[in-house]
Amino acid sequence: MSRINPQQEHIQQSVILTRGLSQRAPSGAPLLCVATMPVVLRSLLTAKRAGATKFLVVLDADTGADVRRALERSGRLPAGVEWLALPDGQGSLTAALGEIAERADDQFLLLPGEATFHASLLSQINSPDGDSAMALMVSERPTGIYRFSRFAARAVASQAPPLQSVEELNAWLNQVNLVKHKAVDEAYWQPIAQAADLPTAERKLDRWLYKETDGIWARLNRHISIPISRVLVRLRMTPNMVTLFTLLVSFVSGTFFAFGGYVNAVIGALLSHWASVLDGSDGEVARLTFQESDFGCWLETMCDSLYYVFVLGGMVMGLYRTSGGLIYLVAGGLLAFGSLMSIITTAYQRRRVAPQQPEKYLAKWGKQMDTHPENLFLRF
CATH class of the missing domain: 1.20.120.1760 (CDP-alcohol phosphotransferase transmembrane (TM) domain)
Structure with missing residues (x-):
């Protein structure tokens, strides 16, 4: 069971998945640029804007080296970034959450590296609250933005089958009654699965x-x-x-x-x-x-x-x-x-x-x- 520090008002750690938002997302999606900035870097800096001070970037074996190289060359990485490179053959969310559980705090935010989202969404879930996960949903579709606990991550790693997307992750968490849901406005979130999604993301960014x-x-x-x-x-x-x-x-x-x-x-x-x-x-x-x-x-x-x-x-x-x-x-x-x-x-x-x-x-x-x-x- 996770222990919540009563002195901790906000969750300090954000974990960014560079792949895993959607089964249809190609390997290069995190490096697509919105307003000249890679999407995954926007996820990192949005978490920082929302108050995060520690960051764990999860890299898969196929694209991880390219993503890390691009982020380091940007010169915009916030302080406190750590890297978690998944071994070859362990690219599922199930395996990733098992590795994350060994490195993450008792409570952390799990964020997509293949979406743009407004920092105000994170303020709705960045307070510690028990062992279950909290998922932000848009029209019953998971956004990939979660408040997670180490307990929930270990439960997924030890009990769930290999999960390949947040849709499958959310379905399994629902099945075992380990997730709560909160509906949010689609205007504050945009998945980036391919270049065709960029114009919509740019328009939403303008409105923000x-x-x-x-x-x-x-x-x-x-x-x-x-x-x-x-x-x-x-x-x-x-x-x-x-x-x-x-x-x-x-x-x-x-x-x-x-x-x-x-x-x-x-x-x-x-x-x-x-x-x-x-x-x-x-x-x-x-x-x-x-x-x-x-x-x-x-x-x-x-x-x-x-x-x-x-x-x-x-x-x-x-x-x-x-x-x-x-x-x-x-x-x-x-x-x-x-x-x-x-x-x-x-x-x-x-x-x-x-x-x-x-x-x-x-x-x-x-x-x-x-x-x-x-x-x-x-x-x-």
Whole structure:
């Protein structure tokens, strides 16, 4: 029987099967690329995004060497990756789970290396809960995403016939009453059995780039920013590069506003909107390539604030140069003070509300405000 540590809030280990999602998946499926990244590497980094700190990659005798070589050459493997090479002739899931049971923690997540899936799916099963397995299902079809226990893995290895796919694994676990099921939305999971599945996976990945906190204008901008982000990913641009380029566009926009005159104002407005569109691309590139970081979040916050300084400051200077009215300088001073207060307040709130996940500050802040008894907006 497995023992659950009451101090362990989340399962720390993820086991990635490089083959086994479906009987129809060819040997090269894990190395097919979605947004320039091999599918199996996406599984690894999605597990890391969901909080995993230990990873066990299961390699079969036929394709294991190629998969490991490709992953190591990517330079993107997270720390804590271990390898489990199955002996020749032991490529079944039954044999694999027997080997996994000897290397895995008491509780672990079993993940497919032949599918893309949203990290939010893992949050639904990443808490330890007894000896039985938990399978995520889409329309009664197993996704290949399981919460597994060492006890269940040993039971499969010692009692089950040779199982060749997760469909067979799920059927056997059902038969012996060793699995629970949880239905999930197909929009957050896409199996990759062949190249023909890639366009669907790409479209779903685009939809995952939208954020809960997006307003109507942000959603409209994403129709433009997401295709741009796709190009930037292919060009190997990092999120911080995109952020700094957006800052440059903001500065040029403010400069045109500061020149004054109708034509310069129109050019400044177009550049300002362009900067607004690009403002979504740095985060999209980060999410597409799993390059989110605390520094990147801080840099984006600072550059967002400087956008308003440049654009509003340029508008004030342009209006003053055009009309000579001192009222615009007074307004500019007030705007500068407000921008400074906004920067200080945002930095303080981000550290207080989401110190470990600064990129989720707005979502967490919004949820707190919705339930706060002193929120005046709830009284209307």
